[in-house]
Amino acid sequence: MKFKYILSLIGMSSLIFFNSSCSKYLDLKPENSTYDEVFWKDGENVNRATLGAYALLRNSLRADRSYFIFGDIASGIVHPGTDDWNMNDFSRSGGYKFSYAPYLEGSLWNWTRFYGVINQCNLIVEQAEAMDIKLFEGGEEEKKGYISNARFLRAYTYFYMQRVWGDVLLVKETFKDPQNIPDMTRTPEKETLAFCKEDLLYAIANLQQNSTKSFASKGAANALMAEVCAWEHDYVNAEKYANETLKLGYALEDVKDYRKIWQGNSKESIFELNMLYSESGNEFTEDFFSRFLSSASIPGKGSGSVWKIESEFLETEFDEPEARLDSMSMPFPDNAQVKTIRKYDHVVEYREGKYAVSNNLVLIRLADIILLRAEAYYKNGKAALALNDLNTIRKRAGLKEIQVSGEELFKEIFRERRRELIGEGVIQFDLIRMNMFEQLDEYSAYYSADRIANKGYYWPLDMRNLLPQNELLTQNPWWKNH
Amino acid sequence: MKRILPMITLVLLSYFHVFGQSIPVEGIVRGGKGQPLAGMTVTERGTTNQASTNQQGSFTLSVKSLPITLVYSGVGYKKQEVRVTTQQAPSVVLSSDDSSLGEVVVVGYQKQSVKKTTSAVQVISGKSIEDLPAPSFESLLQGRVAGVNIQNFTGEPGARNTFTVRGNTTISPDLNSEVDLANTMSSPLYIIDGMPLSVSDLGGSSATGTNYIAGININDIESIVVQKDAAATAVWGSRGANGVIVIKTKRGRVGIPSIRASYYRGITERPQLQRTLGGAAERRTKMDILSQYASWSQMGGFTQPLTDSLNSSYNNATDWQDLFYTTGNIDNADASISGGSESVNYRLSAGYYNEDGVVRNTGFKRYSIRGNFGFTLSPIIKSDFMVSAARINRKRGLGRGIDQVVPVNQGEMPSSFVGLGQADYDFYLGQYDKLKDDNQTDNINIFSKTYVDIIDGLQYSLEGSVQANLDSRNQFQPRELNQGINYAASTGRNAYTYNIANVLNYIKTFNDKHTINLTALQSFQYDKQLSHKTEGFNLPTDDIHVIQGVATKDLIASTNKVESGLLSYMGQFSYDYKSRYIFNASWRADASSRFGVNTKWGSFPALSGAWVISDESFMEKFDWVNLFKLRGSWGRSGVLPEDFYAPYNVWALSSDTYNGTTFAVPSFAKPLTLKNLTWNKSEQTNIGFDLGLFNDRLTVTFDAYRKVLKDPIMGFSFPYYTGYTKLSFNVPMSVYNEGIDLTIMTKNLSKTSALQWNTNLNMTFNKNRIGSLPFGDRSFYADSRGYNQQLLYTVGSPIYRWAQMLYQGVYSHQDQIPVNPVTGKPLTVFKGNYPVKPGYPIWTDVNQDWDTWSDEDKGAADGDLMLTGNPNPRITGGLYNEFIYKGFSISMLNTFTIGRDIINNLKSNQFNAIGGNVTKFTNNRLPDLEGLDYWTPEKAKDPNYQANFPSISPYGSYFYQYLPFSTMFNENGTYFKIKTISVGYLLPKHIVERLKIGARNIRFYGMLDNLHTFQKASVPDAELVTPQGEYSGGAYPLPRKYTIGLEVNF
Incomplete structure (x- = not known):
């Protein structure tokens, strides 16, 4: 009998031992990563998330070099190399046929990556808002700083998407119930831009003017606000916010130092994304900016991959000699007639035969805003001020001042934008905003009145991949049957 | 680990406890011919108290009281129950049972005899x-x-x-x-x-x-x-x-103690390689193909490796597969x-x-x-x-x-x-x-x-x-x-x-x-x-x-x-x-x-x-x-x-x-x-x-x-x-x-x-x-x-099923090409980019938009894709035959898979590699053209001619036509394989005894593995495809193996 007693004791004790220790092993939490439940616990992590939002935006713009395709290739002033045969159809030579983009559908027709940025910003806004001020070392100011950065980036992203694809799906907050995501229809431009402006007003009110251009600042928020207003043709406010921006101490680089603009924290830069080379961190790329560069900058680079200034454009628009052109372009090896853009030519050989381009992607800079103010002045009936701004830019470029007026002045502002901002990913949006398609021969042949009316200047959406996720999504009207 | 160690200690400790008293019951178990049976299990019925018989067939089982009922069992013998009243159990003769019902299977934590099993289980010895x-x-x-x-x-x-x-x-x-x-x-x-x-x-x-x-x-x-x-x-x-x-x-x-030793040795055979033409044969075939398609002016543009057969750089017959x-x-x-x-x-x-x-x-x-x-x-x-x-x-x-x-x-x-x-x-x-x-x-x-x-x-x-x-x-x-x-x-x-x-x-x-x-x-x-994981680059x-x-x-x-x-x-x-x-x-x-x-x-x-x-x-x-x-x-x-x-x-x-x-x-x-x-x-x-x-x-x-x-x-x-x-x-x-x-x-x-x-x-x-x-x-x-x-996942269709365009042969003559009655224009391929010409593949225009392609830009169409092949086999199985005669045994295992679709991606890629221009045609290896009646203008002069493969002209339009987005390279994945043949020979007892090495028995055996596959598909082995049915050519081949061996039991 005794041994049964011992046995049951062993059994019982092992059972008890078992249960008490097991429950601990059933609530195992990851030790190899941080996760939602514990992430939003201090300012430092909110900062990391904010940096994450910048990194996501950086990746989104760099994807397949879409930033330059949308802004430059599609506006016909930059010509893709022969390696990029798949860009022929939507470049100038193909008549801007955006509906044929083999192997690039995932970036040019698909906006999914930008929603990663939006979600990140929404998360920061909501989570930081809910966090106690005590969790931030810098208190209220630090907390508002993160929220402002997130709201600035959210506004930038939506405004960018709106300019590339037209009406977006406006997601204002994170989805709380992942198992119940409603289908969405595309939001009218007015509503999206109103949302952007609301974000920017918050950012203007809460951001400081800082010296690091790779983060949002009061100046960046004002400048972006000016761009949004101009896009809506609200030129009164565009003028107002452009003026606000210009008060904040930016200055044009001398044309001798023109390329400093893209080397980080230039006095002319208002907002840029950091892509400088450093040994760690993987912020640089080998193959984003390098499309503009020939073997003159990167030894051994094949000529087929090099993008050039569109030759006809070069000939007609740079008819006068100018210091700016000399500073920002260089002749193609073996063919001096052809010119490449060298705005981003700060190259570092970081490993034998491996070249990193160490430049920043400047998204907004002073010259851009001065020309935008010129545009606004013109539209607001202040032609003299407009001409003055235009000549400021011409002067820096080493061109003589001009005297034009009326329609010609407006057109000249656009032409100056093209000369000044080529290779900076924005010209297509200027074309749309300033409605230049019918004004200039190089576009009017391909942009019929019908195409413009049906917004054929926006890119088509990859319905095959996007529609199954959202049955209420509609294709851009022009690309429904072109 | 800290928590686990005591548990294990507990297990080990339990060995050292010794409990209680018992009555030993002894007995002997024999087979039908009176021989002692070793390895039989004797169980006290209703308990898990068991003993095994030794080489002399005898066993000792400790029980707590008498009388009891003993259950005698063993693999290959019929179970028997015997009532035992004394410490000496009656001698038991077990008759052999060829059925497997006596086998015991463990279902969860219970042992069940095969006869009493209620679930679908199968025992492999x-x-x-x-x-x-x-x-x-x-x-x-x-x-x-x-x-x-x-x-x-x-x-x-x-x-x-x-x-x-x-x-x-x-x-x-x-x-x-x-x-x-x-x-x-x-x-x-x-x-x-x-x-x-x-x-x-x-x-x-x-x-x-x-x-x-x-x-x-x-x-x-x-x-x-x-x-x-x-x-x-x-x-x-x-x-x-x-x-x-x-x-x-x-x-x-x-x-x-019984000792078993065995050794076998064999070879894995270099696999069947993809059929390929080399050297002069490749040049002849390529020149022949080109001359069927090229115009006079194109004839002049043949590339040097083809024409310059005396140049030592180009007159080789390298079989690239040979290297690896x-x-x-x-x-x-x-x-x-x-x-x-x-x-x-x-x-x-x-x-x-x-x-x-x-x-x-x-x-x-x-x-x-x-x-x-x-x-x-x-x-x-x-x-x-x-x-x-x-x-x-x-x-x-x-x-x-x-x-x-x-x-x-x-x-x-x-x-x-x-x-x-x-x-x-x-x-x-x-x-x-x-x-x-x-x-x-x-x-x-x-x-x-x-x-x-x-x-x-x-x-x-x-x-x-x-x-x-x-x-x-x-x-x-x-x-x-x-x-x-x-x-x-x-x-x-x-x-x-x-x-x-x-x-x-x-x-x-x-x-x-x-x-x-x-x-x-x-x-x-x-x-x-x-x-x-640690990685380092640029070692000194x-x-x-x-x-x-x-x-x-x-x-x-x-x-x-x-x-x-x-x-x-x-x-x-x-x-x-x-x-x-x-x-x-x-x-x-x-x-x-x-x-x-x-x-x-x-x-x-x-x-x-x-x-x-x-x-x-x-x-x-x-x-x-x-x-x-x-x-x-x-x-x-x-x-x-x-x-x-x-x-x-x-x-x-x-x-x-x-x-x-x-x-x-x-x-x-x-x-x-x-x-x-x-x-x-x-x-x-x-x-x-x-x-x-x-x-x-x-x-x-x-x-x-x-x-x-x-x-x-x-x-x-x-x-x-x-x-x-x-x-x-x-x-x-x-x-x-x-x-x-x-x-x-x-x-x-x-x-x-x-x-x-x-x-x-x-x-x-x-x-x-x-x-x-x-x-x-x-x-x-x-x-x-x-x-x-x-791949298209849809209700009613299996996992990993493909969606492709349906390939239905070749347009051999102009009059076979459909013309849109509304526009008067012929059918096109690739989003209107290529009007169909003779020699083009026939793809079904599923969405009836007078263009055949895998997708459309206009709206959300799937293009002409439709559900096609299913890489999940319908029937799989095996057939096993064994013959035993005295000491000899021979067995053959066949395996088979029926009703499976596979894609020969290799062939598709090979055609793709030579398509589009003469340089690619020259520099890449030809696919296996055996049995292919590819379209040529010369053959099409005969109005009754019907090609069974599209034009392979490097001068013709290239619109990825050979890639497997159409069913052109779908094949029947059914196969029947002679998987294994084994032969064994057990040396007769008297010879073993004469050897005087103390061995109880000696067996020689040989195996042939993966011997032959009967299949319709053109891939080297229809089994050697991915679980999703693709043969890319880069997979590790299934080798044939031959072994011979010796087994000795002491």
């Missing part, structure tokens, strides 16, 4: 796969078990192939990121001597990519039980849904010693297996040792103790994945004209010879189980085990092979699994009619995996092959740790009335740390019953029916997610920075997930029967099943405007697998015949279909591996 040349036993089950689909998609020694029990339920979230294609199909849970081993848990982040199952020496296996239906798998709860394979290794038997494939050796040696006394029995074994790969620098080597011990500590306490260790060294060749076992893309293999210089040989062969890749896995397993008989019929047992799988891989690449940058890496992972279980078992027979068996179990499993010199002297910026290091716990309770109840009406029920509850906080628990019930009709009195007149049993079962089981932290939304923090500071973003590599993740519900219903006729000369086992998988955890496409593209959750969808398993065994000649001929035919019909999909059954597309054809 270790004997039937002994000495077969394979690194691992699973591939040897191919063609031997109904309900199991084994396809060898790679012949790489030591790699894991697919092993699906009753159909696939796994949908790979992204085939292109899958490192191991075996993961794209569901795989079963393995229980090895009581220790559960999940290959999917271990496979997920393995450092060596080696198949852990291959750590078991095949010749150590006593039996393999394949448990298919829910009655058997539900007792494994949240892990059993994909079937359970129970492996038992050989134990020692009471008696004088080779013939290898197989060696296997193993020895075991076993024996035992009343108080202890043992079996010790050691084995060595070495197989050279047929691709350079690949191969598999295993050293294994195992010790199985049984202790009788007192009449009521017994203990089993097992320890095994294996070391696996697997050479991985290039180690670049399944499609890249050689360094030249098979689809774009260069023309034979190009000569290879010494530098080329150095480069290509150096990829094998100069790379260092030491890839090693150690398995160590310790298991202990102690049984205590508390009262009559009631037994308590405590089980504990530790399994350790230790991986390590050290690599080095010299500068010349890696663009001037040398590289070294060290990767490792230690995976530990600890198990402990308390089991109470009660068995009782009332009035000799009612038998009940009750089992209660509580168990806990804890898994821990620790891994590390190529003489250093490890990470030494590397600058900080060139160093990358990471470590990882994951843990998981599983707590389970299980109850099993079985009842039978005179072994005629049998009822079983079980219920299991599992809580896993891998599920959400409030959704950890899952419960898994099962019910099953059987009726042995042949035992009914009304069946007596049908005396030719010796067994007829009806079975039925229903139950639930599940699958654990591979991700140990499935319900956590993880943030990715890498060393990447923004503006110099590391940043955080949600981990997009791991989909967004939900906190309420729980086990998926898999329900299975099975009905079947077992039939034995004419004294078991014909036996039939039949099962029909329906397995429904519901709510699997998977990463499912998620609306992009949330910021995520995948959501991992219990997707409200269902996948059905319905089918029939059939096994027919016959003894074709009479029992008294000197020649015996036995046949076993087994086959499985399985139909896989998606029953429902989330979001209102919305269909969705996925990419195939290599982005060749689309």
Whole structure:
């Protein structure tokens, strides 16, 4: 009998031992990563998330070099190399046929990556808002700083998407119930831009003017606000916010130092994304900016991959000699007639035969805003001020001042934008905003009145991949049957 | 570990307790011819108190009181019950029983005789796969078990192939990121001597990519039980849904030590290579083709390698395949010693297996040792103790994945004209010879189980085990092979699994009619995996092959740790009335740390019953029916997610920075997930029967099943405007697998015949279909591996089915080309870019828009895609025949797969590689043109001419027409294989005795493996395609193996 007693004791004790220790092993939490439940616990992590939002935006713009395709290739002033045969159809030579983009559908027709940025910003806004001020070392100011950065980036992203694809799906907050995501229809431009402006007003009110251009600042928020207003043709406010921006101490680089603009924290830069080379961190790329560069900058680079200034454009628009052109372009090896853009030519050989381009992607800079103010002045009936701004830019470029007026002045502002901002990913949006398609021969042949009316200047959406996720999504009207 | 150690100590301690008093009962067991029978089991009825007979057939069993009833049983003999009243039991003669009904199978934690089993299980004896040349036993089950689909998609020694029990339920979230294609199909849970081993848990982040199952020496296996239906798998709860394979290794038997030694050696044959034309023949054929298509002006533009046959750079006949494939050796040696006394029995074994790969620098080597011990500590306490260790060294060749076992893309293999210089040989062969890749896995397993008989019929047992799988891989690449940058890496992972279980078992027979068996179990499993990876670039010199002297910026290091716990309770109840009406029920509850906080628990019930009709009195007149049993079962089981932290939304923090500071973003590599993740519900219903006729000369086992998988955890496409593209959750969808398993065994000649001929035919019909999909059954597309054809998931269609354009031949003449009556324009291809001309493929214009293409830009059309091939086989099975005559035996195993679609991607890529322009045509190798009547303008001058293949003109329009987005290269994947032929010869006794080496018997044997495949497909081997049916040409070939061997028993 005794041994049964011992046995049951062993059994019982092992059972008890078992249960008490097991429950601990059933609530195992990851030790190899941080996760939602514990992430939003201090300012430092909110900062990391904010940096994450910048990194996501950086990746989104760099994807397949879409930033330059949308802004430059599609506006016909930059010509893709022969390696990029798949860009022929939507470049100038193909008549801007955006509906044929083999192997690039995932970036040019698909906006999914930008929603990663939006979600990140929404998360920061909501989570930081809910966090106690005590969790931030810098208190209220630090907390508002993160929220402002997130709201600035959210506004930038939506405004960018709106300019590339037209009406977006406006997601204002994170989805709380992942198992119940409603289908969405595309939001009218007015509503999206109103949302952007609301974000920017918050950012203007809460951001400081800082010296690091790779983060949002009061100046960046004002400048972006000016761009949004101009896009809506609200030129009164565009003028107002452009003026606000210009008060904040930016200055044009001398044309001798023109390329400093893209080397980080230039006095002319208002907002840029950091892509400088450093040994760690993987912020640089080998193959984003390098499309503009020939073997003159990167030894051994094949000529087929090099993008050039569109030759006809070069000939007609740079008819006068100018210091700016000399500073920002260089002749193609073996063919001096052809010119490449060298705005981003700060190259570092970081490993034998491996070249990193160490430049920043400047998204907004002073010259851009001065020309935008010129545009606004013109539209607001202040032609003299407009001409003055235009000549400021011409002067820096080493061109003589001009005297034009009326329609010609407006057109000249656009032409100056093209000369000044080529290779900076924005010209297509200027074309749309300033409605230049019918004004200039190089576009009017391909942009019929019908195409413009049906917004054929926006890119088509990859319905095959996007529609199954959202049955209420509609294709851009022009690309429904072109 | 701290928690686990005391548990193990507890187990070990229990050995040292000695209890109680007993009465020894002795007896002797003989066979029909009066010979003593060794290894028979004698059990006190209604208890688990057992003893085995020794070489003299005698046994001693300690009992608590007399009288008792003893049950005598043994494999191959009819069970007998004898009432024993004295300490000397009467001598018992057991008659042999050729049926397998006496065999015992373990279902969950209960032992059941095959006769009383109510579930669909199949027992494979270790004997039937002994000495077969394979690194691992699973591939040897191919063609031997109904309900199991084994396809060898790679012949790489030591790699894991697919092993699906009753159909696939796994949908790979992204085939292109899958490192191991075996993961794209569901795989079963393995229980090895009581220790559960999940290959999917271990496979997920393995450092060596080696198949852990291959750590078991095949010749150590006593039996393999394949448990298919829910009655058997539900007792494994949240892990059993994909079937359970129970492996038992050989134990020692009471008696004088017996020694077995065996050795075999053989070769793996260099595989059949792709047919190719070389040298002059290639030039002639190419010139001939060109001249059929080229205009006068184009004739002048032939490229130099074609025309300049005297140039030494171009007049070669290099067979590129020759460089990489080779013939290898197989060696296997193993020895075991076993024996035992009343108080202890043992079996010790050691084995060595070495197989050279047929691709350079690949191969598999295993050293294994195992010790199985049984202790009788007192009449009521017994203990089993097992320890095994294996070391696996697997050479991985290039180690670049399944499609890249050689360094030249098979689809774009260069023309034979190009000569290879010494530098080329150095480069290509150096990829094998100069790379260092030491890839090693150690398995160590310790298991202990102690049984205590508390009262009559009631037994308590405590089980504990530790399994350790230790991986390590050290690599080095010299500068010349890696663009001037040398590289070294060290990767490792230690995976530990600890198990402990308390089991109470009660068995009782009332009035000799009612038998009940009750089992209660509580168990806990804890898994821990620790891994590390260090990589260094730019080592100071190529003489250093490890990470030494590397600058900080060139160093990358990471470590990882994951843990998981599983707590389970299980109850099993079985009842039978005179072994005629049998009822079983079980219920299991599992809580896993891998599920959400409030959704950890899952419960898994099962019910099953059987009726042995042949035992009914009304069946007596049908005396030719010796067994007829009806079975039925229903139950639930599940699958654990591979991700140990499935319900956590993880943030990715890498060393990447923004503006110099590391940043955080949600981990997009791991989909967004939900906190309420729980086990998926898999329900299975099975009905079947077992039939034995004419004294078991014909036996039939039949099962029909329906397995429904519901709510699997998977990463499912998620609306992009949330910021995520995948959501991992219990997707409200269902996948059905319905089918029939059939096994027919016959003894074709009479029992008294000197020649015996036995046949076993087994086959499985399985139909896989998606029953429902989330979001209102919305269909969705996925990419195939290599982005060749689309996969379309839609209700009613199976997993991994393709969507392609339908290819229907060639437009041979202008008048065959359809013209749009509205516009008057001919049909076009590729979004209107190419008006159709003679020589173009006929693709069906499904959407009737007068253009044939795989997608459309206008709106959301699928283009002309339609559901086409299904890579899931309709029927799989095997046919086994054996002939035994005196000492000779010969057997042949055939395996077959019927009703499967495959794609010859290799051919497709080869045509693609020569399409479009003359340079490509010249520089790439020609595909096999045998039997192809490709369209040419010359042939088309005959108005009755009909081509069977489109134009292959390099001057014609090139619109990717040869890529597999149309059905042009779909083929019939049906095959019938002569898988294995084995021959054996047992030396006659008198010769063995005359040798005077003390041997009891000596056997010679030989095996031919993978002998021949009968197939319609043009691929080298219709089995050698991915689980999704593609043959890319880069897969590791299935070699033919020949071995001869010798086995000696002392």
